[in-house]
Amino acid sequence: MQSYTINKPISFSGVGLHSGVNTNITLKPAPINSGIFFNRIDQKIIIPAQWDNVISTKFSTNLGKENTEVKTVEHLLSALAGLHINNCEICIDNIEVPILDGSSKIFVEEIQKIGLSNQNDNQNILEIIKPVKFECDYGYAELLPNKNDQEGLNINLESFFDGKYEDQDIKVQNLNGNYVDSISKARTFGFFHEIEYLKSQNLIKGGSLDNAIVIKDRKPLNKEGLRYENELMRHKVLDVVGDLYLSGYPIVGTYKGFKTGHYITNNLLRELFKSEENYLIHQIH
Numbered sequence: 001m002q003s004y005t006i007n008k009p010i011s012f013s014g015v016g017l018h019s020g021v022n023t024n025i026t027l028k029p030a031p032i033n034s035g036i037f038f039n040r041i042d043q044k045i046i047i048p049a050q051w052d053n054v055i056s057t058k059f060s061t062n063l064g065k066e067n068t069e070v071k072t073v074e075h076l077l078s079a080l081a082g083l084h085i086n087n088c089e090i091c092i093d094n095i096e097v098p099i100l101d102g103s104s105k106i107f108v109e110e111i112q113k114i115g116l117s118n119q120n121d122n123q124n125i126l127e128i129i130k131p132v133k134f135e136c137d138y139g140y141a142e143l144l145p146n147k148n149d150q151e152g153l154n155i156n157l158e159s160f161f162d163g164k165y166e167d168q169d170i171k172v173q174n175l176n177g178n179y180v181d182s183i184s185k186a187r188t189f190g191f192f193h194e195i196e197y198l199k200s201q202n203l204i205k206g207g208s209l210d211n212a213i214v215i216k217d218r219k220p221l222n223k224e225g226l227r228y229e230n231e232l233m234r235h236k237v238l239d240v241v242g243d244l245y246l247s248g249y250p251i252v253g254t255y256k257g258f259k260t261g262h263y264i265t266n267n268l269l270r271e272l273f274k275s276e277e278n279y280l281i282h283q284i285h
């Protein structure tokens with residue numbers, strides 16, 4: 001696979017879902033082998049988008065270094081992964097990536113408008129060679145080698161919304177080909193009765209029906225309804241794609257999970273990188 005950056009700088013502004021602060025970000029083209037990295041321009045701190053820079057996973061994936069944080073990186077990283085961009089500098093002037101419409105649609109569409117730059121170099125992929133699993137008291141996730149007839153990243157999730165919404169399973173095969181249409185538009189979601197708890201935890205200060213689906217009595221409160229019948233599960237796939245991109249590579253393999261979230265996926269990456277026998281980093285053409 002070719003190596004890509006973006007054609008020219010592109011900016012986004014908006015409120016952060018959890019912090020409620022207004023933030024400006026500018027994505028800039030980056031040279032070959034620079035990877036994806038955040039530049040907190042107000043603090044002059046560079047934070048590579050890497051699994052071992054994750055400092056918390058409570059309701060979002062948050063990176064940190066030297067007491068400086070960038071919160072809620074998963075939707076932007078999901079957009080970059082879905083578009084196969086592997087070199088990009090993300091300049092950010094505050095603590096949290098704007099939530100925009102709650103999905104990665106706006107990032108994807110605006111980046112597609114300016115276009116990608118083919119960097120005349122091959123990008124490495126990470127292929128799963130041995131199964132790895134992370135399990136906690138409520139759920140699990142595993143990364144498995146692809147079967148012979150499978151290509152790219154395959155995601156297979158089982159849900160359990162415990163009467164709050166109808167349970168749905170989702171199976172996405174070779175996600176690389178259908179990210180933009182099938183996944184990027186799926187918005188983040190929450191349950192009405194949990195809103196007071198989240199607010200008491202100093203979370204979702206920037207949340208509204210403009211950037212999240214809110215489910216009450218198993219139905220969305222949002223006037224426009226859902227963008228896909230199984231939008232909640234598709235958003236979980238969107239999150240998995242973003243969280244897995246913190247591996248630093250596009251993954252070739254199968255991700256399988258039950259009640260997955262940022263905590264489970266980050267710990268799964270930590271398991272993966274415990275042994276070099278679990279994976280192979282190489283180029284595919």
Ligand SMILES: [Zn+2]
Pocket residue numbers: 074075188235239
């Ligand atoms: Zn999300």
